[in-house]
Amino acid sequence: MDSVDLVNRDPNNLNDHIKVQFEDVLAEPEGARSIDCVWKLSYTCFNLWLGICYKLMTLCYGICIAAEWGCEFAAIAFYHIWYITPVLRVCEINCAVFTKITKTCLSCCIEPCCEACGAIFIHFKK
Template sequence: MDTLKKDEDSEVVEIDLGDSSDPEESEDGEEPQTLWRAQPSLDEEENIHTSTLVEISDTKPLITSRDARGINDCLKVGFEDVIAEPPSVRSGDRVWIWSNALFEVSRVWIYRIVTALLALPMSAISGLLFGLLSCFHVWMVRPCIRCVLIGNRWIQSFWDVMLHIVVVPFLTSAGKCCGGLGIHLAKE
């Protein structure tokens, strides 16, 4: 067994480099587990957002929650969400495992390559667009709306008076006149 140690605070990872047909067992008396079959611990399960077959990036994330508001929940897609075999039709286990691994690796790396090419230009364009729209709204739209509201204050007051003097009494009297009417339907 070879032992690899990354940092002082990280755990020791054992990798079995021996032949799987060796009759030898490990020092514990247990059969050694291969790395691709190892189940992640509970702490690791909470932090892993992709399949365990995909190696997580070696860089530590700068932002722990990149989608805190759940804007892109529709993009949480796994291999089983895209490709599923019914019980009546099944491929070999190795084909399924390698297809799963190829799907996850290609999905992750294509995303990384495309974001490496487009993320910075799109961020700059989006920042420029939202900056221009914010500036336009703060310095042009909102002051114009306030000027119109201030300049038309007398129209609002006049309209309010007209409603209370003419329209409200007319509709109130019409409602009282029609309120006393009754309709009786009879068959002949």
């Protein structure tokens, strides 16, 4: 079993689109500024409640949700390994035979007609 990287928890950058830092959510432009102590306390409250709520939700639901997703991806892997891939292989095998039959029929029936038409029109010149 692989060990869990506790430092870089999104090594494939799956959640780059989620911006939850204070600076990504709240910003005051020039000309619309709150008092410095309000801005500092807002920063502290935001980060405190973000951390508390996120940790509580992951504590209460994270393990169950991870278990459900594990089951979901196990089912997907199972279906692909034991059903979808073999069905696709059967289709490939059957299509190869159909392709061979079609090519043979075309070369027997259509190709002579095309060659005859080509022989007629080859003599026309500008």
